[in-house]
Amino acid sequence: MSPVKSRRDMYAEATRAALLEAATKLFAERGFAATSLDDVARAANVTRGAVYHHFTNKLALFTAVFDEQERQIVERAESVMLQGHEDLWEAALAGVDQFLDACLEPVYSAIVWREAIGAMGWNAWMEFAEQHSLGLVERSVEVLAAAGLIDSANRKTTARLVFHLLGGAGMTLANAENPAELRPVVGATVRRMISSLRATDQS
Known part of the structure; x- marks a missing residue:
């Protein structure tokens, strides 16, 4: 109790x-x-x-805000992946779509993508991003590889590259003049790049 x-x-x-x-x-x-x-x-x-x-100071307060924003987005993406998707591949792509949609949200995009690097510095920003997002990507890659959907001899490297791909997509959307207009293009490009990892022989 x-x-x-x-x-x-x-x-x-x-x-x-x-x-x-x-x-x-x-x-x-x-x-x-x-x-x-x-x-x-x-x-x-x-x-x-x-x-x-x-x-202790303004940076500590900002870091707490940043941490909470990242935590919420990861939880939302993971929730989408776990609910209503029997197909593992489609579940993973649904999580990606949830993340990209979040990058259109004014608060998340401003704090995580536009303000955080300047406030926290690159190394700290990347460390916090890895603590949240990289873990989810690694778990997803492990599940897909175990199901034979990804042909990868090095799952951790694959996960890190996908993590950076999504980070680049998030940065692109957050700094676009018209993020909503660019979202379909970014989404389609990310899907094509991730789909290139899919094992060709699943028989």
């Missing part, structure tokens, strides 16, 4: 959630550089001290 949370713990959780919600909105709308911790505190209706109680 889970321990009963104290009123203080519940208040702390509520405060942190309010800070993340406010910061997500502001970082997406204004960008990392133009958003201050005072802005976030006012938007969340808390004191500046409350912000520092949960986050």
Whole structure:
């Protein structure tokens, strides 16, 4: 049985959630550089001290926002893959489509694709992206390879290349002048490239 949370713990959780919600909105709308911790505190209706109680600085707050955005998208993609798709190949492609659709969403595209590299630096950005997305891609490749749908002697290399392919697609959509118009082209191209991995002999 889970321990009963104290009123203080519940208040702390509520405060942190309010800070993340406010910061997500502001970082997406204004960008990392133009958003201050005072802005976030006012938007969340808390004191500046409350912000520092949960986050050591603005970068720590942004990183938490970024982490939450990535976690949610991976969960959504995995959920789509696990529900309503008996065909493993189509399930994998459905997960890809879910990810590409997410890249059209203003908040996700702004925070993960346009703001994160400048705020966190390339290495940290890539490390967090790998913690979330790469694991799902690796699991998908393992399942497809075990079913004989992918002919790959090196599954981890295949997974990493697909991971970077999807990252390039996400970056392309997030920085496009008209992402929605470009989405079908990007989706079709990604599907063709991923389909080239499919084993030719599945008998």
